[in-house]
Amino acid sequence: xxxxxxxxxxxxxxxxxxxxxxxxxxxxxxxxxxxxxxxxxxxxxxxxxxxxxxxxxxxxxxxxxxxxxxxxxxxxxxxxxxxxxxxxxxxxxxxxxxxxxxxxxxxxxxxxxxxxxxxxxxxxxxxxxxxxxxxxxxxxxxxxxxxxxxxxxxxxxxxxxxxxxxxxxxxxxxxxxxxxxxxxxxxxxxxxxxxxxxxxxxxxxxxxxxxxxxxxxxxxxxxxxxxxxxxxxxxxxxxxxxxxxxxxxxxxxxxxxxxxxxxxxxxxxxxxxxxxxxxxxxxxxxxxxxxxxxxxxxxxxxxxxxxxxxxxxxxxxxxxxxxxxxxxxxxxxxxxxxxxxxxxxxxxxxxxxxxxxx
Amino acid sequence: xxxxxxxxxxxxxxxxxxxxxxxxxxxxxxxxxxxxxxxxxxxxxxxxxxxxxxxxxxxxxxxxxxxxxxxxxxxxxxxxxxxxxxxxxxxxxxxxxxxxxxxxxxxxxxxxxxxxxxxxxxxxxxxxxxxxxxxxxxxxxxxxxxxxxxxxxxxxxxxxxxxxxxxxxxxxxxxxxxxxxxxxxxxxxxxxxxxxxxxxxxxxxxxxxxxxxxxxxxxxxxxxxxxxxxxxxxxxxxxxxxxxxxxxxxxxxxxxxxxxxxxxxxxxxxxxxxxxxxxxxxxxxxxxxxxxxxxxxxxxxxxxxxxxxxxxxxxxxxxxxxxxxxxx
Numbered sequence: 001x002x003x004x005x006x007x008x009x010x011x012x013x014x015x016x017x018x019x020x021x022x023x024x025x026x027x028x029x030x031x032x033x034x035x036x037x038x039x040x041x042x043x044x045x046x047x048x049x050x051x052x053x054x055x056x057x058x059x060x061x062x063x064x065x066x067x068x069x070x071x072x073x074x075x076x077x078x079x080x081x082x083x084x085x086x087x088x089x090x091x092x093x094x095x096x097x098x099x100x101x102x103x104x105x106x107x108x109x110x111x112x113x114x115x116x117x118x119x120x121x122x123x124x125x126x127x128x129x130x131x132x133x134x135x136x137x138x139x140x141x142x143x144x145x146x147x148x149x150x151x152x153x154x155x156x157x158x159x160x161x162x163x164x165x166x167x168x169x170x171x172x173x174x175x176x177x178x179x180x181x182x183x184x185x186x187x188x189x190x191x192x193x194x195x196x197x198x199x200x201x202x203x204x205x206x207x208x209x210x211x212x213x214x215x216x217x218x219x220x221x222x223x224x225x226x227x228x229x230x231x232x233x234x235x236x237x238x239x240x241x242x243x244x245x246x247x248x249x250x251x252x253x254x255x256x257x258x259x260x261x262x263x264x265x266x267x268x269x270x271x272x273x274x275x276x277x278x279x280x281x282x283x284x285x286x287x288x289x290x291x292x293x294x295x296x297x298x299x300x301x302x303x304x305x306x307x308x309x310x311x312x313x314x315x316x317x318x319x320x321x322x323x324x325x326x327x328x329x330x331x332x333x334x335x336x337x338x339x340x341x342x343x344x345x346x347x348x349x350x351x352x353x354x355x356x357x358x
Numbered sequence: 359x360x361x362x363x364x365x366x367x368x369x370x371x372x373x374x375x376x377x378x379x380x381x382x383x384x385x386x387x388x389x390x391x392x393x394x395x396x397x398x399x400x401x402x403x404x405x406x407x408x409x410x411x412x413x414x415x416x417x418x419x420x421x422x423x424x425x426x427x428x429x430x431x432x433x434x435x436x437x438x439x440x441x442x443x444x445x446x447x448x449x450x451x452x453x454x455x456x457x458x459x460x461x462x463x464x465x466x467x468x469x470x471x472x473x474x475x476x477x478x479x480x481x482x483x484x485x486x487x488x489x490x491x492x493x494x495x496x497x498x499x500x501x502x503x504x505x506x507x508x509x510x511x512x513x514x515x516x517x518x519x520x521x522x523x524x525x526x527x528x529x530x531x532x533x534x535x536x537x538x539x540x541x542x543x544x545x546x547x548x549x550x551x552x553x554x555x556x557x558x559x560x561x562x563x564x565x566x567x568x569x570x571x572x573x574x575x576x577x578x579x580x581x582x583x584x585x586x587x588x589x590x591x592x593x594x595x596x597x598x599x600x601x602x603x604x605x606x607x608x609x610x611x612x613x614x615x616x617x618x619x620x621x622x623x624x625x626x627x628x629x630x631x632x633x634x635x636x637x638x639x640x641x642x643x644x645x646x647x648x649x650x651x652x653x654x655x656x657x658x659x660x661x662x663x664x665x666x667x668x669x670x671x672x673x674x675x676x677x678x679x680x681x682x683x684x685x686x
Contacts, residue, residue, distance in 0.1 A: 076475055076478075124667055124670065124671055127670065127671050127674050128667075128670050128671070128674050129674070130474065130475070131397045131474070131475075131478065131625065132621055132625075132670055132674060132675075132676075134475075134478070135617045135618070135620070135621050135663075135666070136621070136663075136666070136667045136670060138614070138617065138618075138663055139618075139660065139663035139664050139666070139667045142659045142660035142663055143660040143663065143664055145659075146656060146657070146659050146660050149656075150653065150656065220684055267614070271482065274479070274482075275482075275483075278479055310429075311428075312425075312428045312429070313424075313428050315424075315493075315498060316424055316425060316428055316494065319490045319493040319494045319498065320490065320494065321490070322486050322487070322489055322490025322493070323486075323487055323490035323491055323494065324490075325483075325486050325490075326483045326484060326485070326486030326487025326488070326489075326490060327483070327487050328483075329479065329480070329482065329483030329486065330465055330480050330483040330484060330487065333469065333472075333476055333479060333480045333483065334465065334468040334469060334480075337472065337476055
């Protein structure tokens with residue numbers, strides 16, 4: 001009843017082109033933002049932030065990044081873990097080399113550095129396509145992890161080979177290091193997530209995004225109608241790596257605090273983020289959020305149900321989790337290849353017509 | 359003769375042997391890719407699953423014992439019998455065929471006509487599923503696998519090379535066996551696909567699904583067969599790697615070793631898988647031997663990928679792959 005376009009008259013191009021054309025959607029969007037910024041920070045405690053909110057916010061950024069590359073531009077990448085590591089080590093080097101500059105800028109510069117590395121590893125995509133490219137991106141994954149493991153300059157010659165984030169503040173409030181408040185780190189990551197989502201959304205519905213989608217749908221045809229595959233693919237790699245790098249920087253500096261590269265940014269991380277966008281929905285910003293939320297909540301829920309309620313041993317629960325995630329991936333691909341985002345779209349279509357069936 | 363050269367030769371030989379093992383895994387990929395166009399990421403996990411099942415059957419483990427113990431508070435582990443290796447291998451093969459049927463029936467039948475990338479992601483899901491399932495059924499501890507293959511240094515090669523160069527080469531007996539088995543396996547596979555009715559049907563399906571259907575070949579049957587053959591290859595690879603380094607999770611990572619082999623050799627070529635495997639095996643061992651010490655070692659993790667990547671830039675379809683023809 002309330003979910004209607006009817007009665008909304010667009011009188012300007014700006015109105016016509018807005019992201020949420022339906023009033024109810026817009027309202028929901030503002031309410032969600034208000035809750036995320038004004039309500040949740042006052043309610044969260046340490047457990048909620050560290051177990052659910054921080055991983056969700058950070059993975060959502062990474063998923064948006066990967067979705068640009070895989071979902072919008074059709075270039076399958078299995079190197080997400082490696083690119084997140086670039087973000088993490090860049091922010092670490094920046095934090096230790098320029099302690100006076102605000103960490104906010106460090107994270108953004110780390111994203112830019114990752115974008116440059118992403119373009120470098122994206123270059124072969126002009127020659128290599130499909131599966132060959134997917135496997136080729138694994139080269140980035142393994143090479144980058146090895147590089148950060150073996151070259152002592154990257155971890156400032158620390159004895160353990162680990163990197164750990166020193167304390168940095170925003171407006172006098174610590175966001176990295178040991179003395180952080182849960183609400184502060186939550187808000188810090190939330191700002192990045194909202195920024196990323198806004199930028200990504202507007203990139204993908206603009207001419208850049210349309211070029212990406214043309215390349216995805218059929219690259220030769222796109223080339224013939226005048227899309228330059230070089231710039232289209234490389235901008236996709238750059239934009240994608242930028243967000244992934246920001247996610248990696250936050251993952252290290254804010255969430256974990258101390259990182260051993262092979263463990264935190266291994267190939268399983270690449271697959272995790274890939275699963276998020278498959279389950280969430282390829283080529284959808286909302287899908288990135290949904291997928292990240294789903295795969296962050298699933299292990300927590302399984303642990304609560306399996307280990308705490310039934311008292312199963314934790315290793316059995318961990319194996320069960322693998323089985324369930326695997327089965328879910330396959331089920332989603334069989335039943336709904338477009339993921340949670342498509343379910344959401346279908347629901348909205350139904351809502352628009354409700355209470356009539358057609 | 360200078361020492362470096364002699365060591366280099368030993369490294370070269372060991373690289374060849376390692377390459378054969380990579381090629382074994384890569385073979386499974388090529389088979390499935392040729393026949394159904396599915397890029398099967400789960401091949402490595404398939405090898406792990408086969409090896410786990412083999413060990414479990416040989417030792418008479420109770421399936422799901424971990425789970426049963428956890429739920430019912432019982433304490434059961436083994437039936438208390440030992441199954442001879444040959445029977446256990448046959449039984450494992452039966453399990454792999456059933457698995458092939460299930461995979462075909464439950465997953466890929468529903469995905470006919472989907473984009474290749476969707477199929478690829480489905481196999482990643484399958485890999486996760488099988489990995490968890492194998493652990494739940496048989497437990498995740500490291501197991502020893504011994505089907506009676508000889509292991510340890512080959513004494514005669516050691517002696518012979520000592521007489522020639524004054525330095526005995528270390529060549530593992532198991533590697534020699536693996537090489538022999540791989541050669542036999544490839545010969546059997548080639549003979550199978552060239553001379554038997556089913557093999558020819560398989561190649562027909564690989565060429566053109568619809569044309570194959572129209573002359574009365576059952577796609578369903580062929581795909582189940584291909585997955586079974588891939589399961590068999592995985593079993594052989596699992597036995598080799600399992601005997602070498604124990605049956606454990608890292609076994610599934612050999613799939614990651616096989617991928618650059620495939621890229622180098624081409625996804626559609628059986629000889630390509632062999633040659634690619636040898637190049638990668640020798641290349642990464644020699645690189646580690648010559649350049650590794652200069653850059654901090656452990657280059658084996660990425661060398662194969664970077665080699666394949668650089669190679670692909672010049673020849674996007676791999677060494678022996680079919681020429682990629684693109685149409686709008």
